[in-house]
Amino acid sequence: MDDIFLLSFLRARKFDRERALTLLKNYYLTRRKYPIVFKNLKPSAIEEILRQNMLSCVKTDNNMVITVASYGHWDATKVEILDVLRVVLLFLDFELNDHPIQVNGLYLLLDAKDISWRHIIQYTPRNIQLVIMSMVKCIAVRYKGIYVVNTNKIFVLLYSIIYPFLPNKIKKRMHLYGSDMKELHKVIDPKYLPAEFNGELPTFDSSEYIKKLKDNEEFFVENEKYWTEENST
Numbered sequence: 001m002d003d004i005f006l007l008s009f010l011r012a013r014k015f016d017r018e019r020a021l022t023l024l025k026n027y028y029l030t031r032r033k034y035p036i037v038f039k040n041l042k043p044s045a046i047e048e049i050l051r052q053n054m055l056s057c058v059k060t061d062n063n064m065v066i067t068v069a070s071y072g073h074w075d076a077t078k079v080e081i082l083d084v085l086r087v088v089l090l091f092l093d094f095e096l097n098d099h100p101i102q103v104n105g106l107y108l109l110l111d112a113k114d115i116s117w118r119h120i121i122q123y124t125p126r127n128i129q130l131v132i133m134s135m136v137k138c139i140a141v142r143y144k145g146i147y148v149v150n151t152n153k154i155f156v157l158l159y160s161i162i163y164p165f166l167p168n169k170i171k172k173r174m175h176l177y178g179s180d181m182k183e184l185h186k187v188i189d190p191k192y193l194p195a196e197f198n199g200e201l202p203t204f205d206s207s208e209y210i211k212k213l214k215d216n217e218e219f220f221v222e223n224e225k226y227w228t229e230e231n232s233t
Helices: 001-012 015-034 043-048 083-096 098-104 125-137 154-166 167-175 182-187 205-215 217-224
Strands: 054-061 064-071 106-111 143-149 172-178
Touching: 001 015, 001 098, 015 083, 015 125, 043 083, 054 083, 054 167, 064 083, 064 098, 083 125, 083 205, 125 154, 143 167, 143 182, 154 172, 154 182, 167 172, 172 205, 205 217
Parallel strands: 064 106, 106 143, 143 172
Antiparallel strands: 054 064
16 A cells, blocks of 8 residues: 555556556456466566576666567576566566656567577467456556567567457557667667667676565565455455
């Protein structure tokens, strides 16, 4: 019931109280409905997955929040898509308790360079619905832009599979680019991008951000107490 948490839902629905309350209810109902995703969602429980170095976060000087992810860091022979989803939700639950992402929204940058058939086959209709429900329909985040670079035929196939499931707002905010980063640099300053995106930052590395999550283990433990069966009324 702390102010910063409740503000995230109000801001996500432009301070429409009824819509914000509906989103808040969905936030908890979804966690109760899909324990396979949300149960025991804390850094220590998925430490091996975090070490895959799949996701990191960059904040700009004007408090723009950019999440950077890479298929090349997702070993689909060892890590399932629901594990990847848990990593993303860990990040979102943590960052949404801060003003920058609530006020400015989230920019998602995805490198599709090393996507493979091993990734594609994990996108079953059930898994796609779980991902969209968890990341879009029940969480207080506003996606300002989703940029996919190094797209190829395999990613285009994946995009055609998931496109019908996406809400219209997300469809409008998705932008697909090839290997030329010039278009990406028009929307995100290179000084906030890892070297893989022809940016000025060092090579993609999530170790510092993972340490930040692990240092806040207690936050995730407390967060789960509000929706688990034994603590719900």
